Amino acid sequence: MAEPEMTETNEGGEVRRRDFINIAAVSFAGVGAGVVALPLVSQMSPSADVLALASVEVDVSSIEVGQAIKTTWRKQPIFIRNLTSEEIAESKAVNASDLRDPATFEERTLPGKENWLVMLGVCTHLGCIPLGAAQGEIKGEYDGYFCPCHGSHYDAAGRIRKGPAPTNLEVPEFSFISDTVVKIG
Amino acid sequence: MSFPWANQYQPENEFMKWMDSRLPLPRLIYNAIGAGYPVPRNLNYFWNFGVLAGVALVIQILTGVILAMHYAANVGVAFDSVEHIMRNVNSGWLLRYAHMNGASFFFIVVYIHIFRGLFYSSYKAPREMVWLLGLVIFLLMMATAFMGYVLPWGQMSFWGAKVITGLFSAIPLVGPALQEWLLGGFSPDNATLNRFFSLHFVLPFVIFGVIILHIWALHIPGSSNPTGIEIKGQQDTIPFHPYYTAKDGFGLGIFLIFFCILTFFMPNFLGHPDNYIPANELSTPAHIVPEWYFWPFYAILRAFTFDFLFIPAKLLGVIAMFGSILLLFFLPWLDKSPVRSGHYRPIFRKFFWFGLIPCILLLGYLGGAPAEEPYVMLSQLASAYYFAHFLIILPIISMTEKPKPLPNSITEAVTGKPLESAA
Numbered sequence: 165m166a167e168p169e170m171t172e173t174n175e176g177g178e179v180r181r182r183d184f185i186n187i188a189a190v191s192f193a194g195v196g197a198g199v200v201a202l203p204l205v206s207q208m209s210p211s212a213d214v215l216a217l218a219s220v221e222v223d224v225s226s227i228e229v230g231q232a233i234k235t236t237w238r239k240q241p242i243f244i245r246n247l248t249s250e251e252i253a254e255s256k257a258v259n260a261s262d263l264r265d266p267a268t269f270e271e272r273t274l275p276g277k278e279n280w281l282v283m284l285g286v287c288t289h290l291g292c293i294p295l296g297a298a299q300g301e302i303k304g305e306y307d308g309y310f311c312p313c314h315g316s317h318y319d320a321a322g323r324i325r326k327g328p329a330p331t332n333l334e335v336p337e338f339s340f341i342s343d344t345v346v347k348i349g
Numbered sequence: 350m351s352f353p354w355a356n357q358y359q360p361e362n363e364f365m366k367w368m369d370s371r372l373p374l375p376r377l378i379y380n381a382i383g384a385g386y387p388v389p390r391n392l393n394y395f396w397n398f399g400v401l402a403g404v405a406l407v408i409q410i411l412t413g414v415i416l417a418m419h420y421a422a423n424v425g426v427a428f429d430s431v432e433h434i435m436r437n438v439n440s441g442w443l444l445r446y447a448h449m450n451g452a453s454f455f456f457i458v459v460y461i462h463i464f465r466g467l468f469y470s471s472y473k474a475p476r477e478m479v480w481l482l483g484l485v486i487f488l489l490m491m492a493t494a495f496m497g498y499v500l501p502w503g504q505m506s507f508w509g510a511k512v513i514t515g516l517f518s519a520i521p522l523v524g525p526a527l528q529e530w531l532l533g534g535f536s537p538d539n540a541t542l543n544r545f546f547s548l549h550f551v552l553p554f555v556i557f558g559v560i561i562l563h564i565w566a567l568h569i570p571g572s573s574n575p576t577g578i579e580i581k582g583q584q585d586t587i588p589f590h591p592y593y594t595a596k597d598g599f600g601l602g603i604f605l606i607f608f609c610i611l612t613f614f615m616p617n618f619l620g621h622p623d624n625y626i627p628a629n630e631l632s633t634p635a636h637i638v639p640e641w642y643f644w645p646f647y648a649i650l651r652a653f654t655f656d657f658l659f660i661p662a663k664l665l666g667v668i669a670m671f672g673s674i675l676l677l678f679f680l681p682w683l684d685k686s687p688v689r690s691g692h693y694r695p696i697f698r699k700f701f702w703f704g705l706i707p708c709i710l711l712l713g714y715l716g717g718a719p720a721e722e723p724y725v726m727l728s729q730l731a732s733a734y735y736f737a738h739f740l741i742i743l744p745i746i747s748m749t750e751k752p753k754p755l756p757n758s759i760t761e762a763v764t765g766k767p768l769e770s771a772a
């Protein structure tokens with residue numbers, strides 16, 4: 165008494181109404197499961213309080229020429245260095261296009277404040293803190309920074325010169341909100 | 350395999366009969382690790398290490414669950430809570446040292462277990478699935494141990510977490526976002542510690558589940574043996590219980606002696622002193638190294654200091670490190686020799702003992718050494734050999750070498766007398 169397209173054995177192989185219902189039901193359940201998975205995945209991303217610590221202000225008036233301080237931003241170390249004129253000249257003399265991660269000295273500093281180098285003290289290889297910011301630390305073969313974890317050498321402008329790190333030390337977004345106060349982030 | 354001559358389970362009393370017809374768990378155990386499981390008669394001590402790995406997992410779960418009763422997963426107090434376990438909790442020092450050294454012993458026995466598989470080619474048909482599941486267990490173990498090492502929140506914990514999650518940042522496009530997602534921040538912090546604790550707690554139970562699959566898959570063809578030839582008759586086998594329960598029990602005793610020597614007399618021998626310094630996000634330890642059991646892989650990671658084609662060094666190192674393990678998933682199909690046991694494969698055996706084994710030991714040594722010359726150059730050579738061994742040397746010799754004649758049966762190999770009837 166059942167109509168042919170409603171039986172289990174449909175020899176013609178054409179699409180039955182039941183196939184359509186099955187596929188529609190399973191797809192709907194699939195979409196539902198996908199939507200449920202979203203919060204399960206997104207809960208892992210940085211939470212609101214972590215994102216809220218997004219900017220810091222630092223007074224740099226006490227940093228002498230040739231010295232640097234370490235501070236933190238978003239729980240990551242920041243190097244702020246008052247470059248010497250030799251370091252500036254040396255960094256400008258480098259031909260940027262020969263570098264692994266080409267960047268000129270001007271691109272890494274602010275115009276008119278080019279003695280201030282502000283960088284994340286996080287090796288772009290796997291995240292160790294490079295040496296070279298504090299006095300007496302090894303500065304590596306290019307007279308800048310050296311990461312002891314896997315041997316990356318950075319120059320005085322924080323550009324990668326040798327070793328496994330792929331990119332230059334990151335320069336965060338920063339600006340001078342007064343002559344002596346830097347705002348990072 | 351259920352050989353026709355396997356002992357049949359006979360419930361001993363009325364209660365066991367009642368049980369057998371409702372929940373036949375005793376029957377399952379009898380057939381899996383009891384007198385109902387026929388095993389080749391010639392297994393040597395290398396066949397102890399599977400059971401020992403199981404015991405190591407039980408030790409980890411027991412000590413771990415108890416540690417979790419006293420440990421607090423919060424960056425403010427995690428370090429102190431571990432010291433509290435060490436100083437104040439009754440027998441806390443014992444449980445923690447047992448858990449710390451238990452992790453090392455787990456890896457020691459698993460490495461020997463894998464070594465056994467490599468030498469006797471246990472990965473070959475019909476046991477490919479056993480091998481593949483074993484590698485899954487190995488990957489899960491590495492994830493578990495890594496996250497466990499983060500929990501005490503010492504210097505090595507913190508920087509280990511940073512460097513290992515940093516590996517994911519090498520992935521093009523999504524890498525940095527993926528790292529932030531894994532950490533729940535820009536750097537390891539409370540969110541990281543909490544999720545690692547949760548996962549470190551649950552993964553061992555996942556491992557337990559995969560071990561059940563591993564043994565299920567093993568029991569379909571049954572255990573291989575040092576000659577690598579098939580079982581031909583009843584005389585080739587003996588029941589697992591009492592023969593191998595006794596042999597495994599003896600091995601377990603030896604294992605526990607070594608375990609106790611380390612745990613009681615030199616509990617920090619395998620650890621790194623820097624992990625007794627609380628985590629400091631502003632100072633990287635001079636030499637950051639992972640736990641010893643990761644050294645060979647760490648050496649491969651660090652060997653890539655140069656860009657190749659358009660792939661940056663950092664990504665190459667990560668691909669090579671993961672590749673060195675993923676490669677093993679293809680081993681059953683890379684080794685084409687019809688003969689299993691290394692005893693009957695003269696050229697294979699030479700490359701195994703004088704190529705692969707020294708290469709892995711050297712990588713292990715280099716992974717713990719600082720990132721300087723000559724270690725970097727040696728790591729490059731050893732990594733190159735590692736990949737060449739599996740991808741080039743092994744496939745070629747497995748097709749070209751002439752194996753030595755195999756014994757006619759296990760019984761003949763052991764007693765010198767032929768198997769009487771092919772029962």
Ligand code: HEM
Pocket residue numbers: 406409410411412413414415416417420431445448449452455490493494495497498499500501549550551552553554556624
């Ligand atoms: C596959 C099995 C396991 C392995 C390989 C493993 C490995 C480790 C390692 C290497 C540590 C760091 C030891 C240290 O330096 O102090 C650790 C710590 C810890 N593990 Fe496990 N573990 C396992 C199972 C478990 C289980 C099942 C639990 C709980 C249910 C657990 C709970 C803990 C706790 C609370 C700590 C922190 C206390 C401490 O540092 O001693 N573990 N684990």
Ligand code: FES
Pocket residue numbers: 287288289290291292311312313314315316327328329
């Ligand atoms: S983290 Fe700096 S070289 Fe690897």
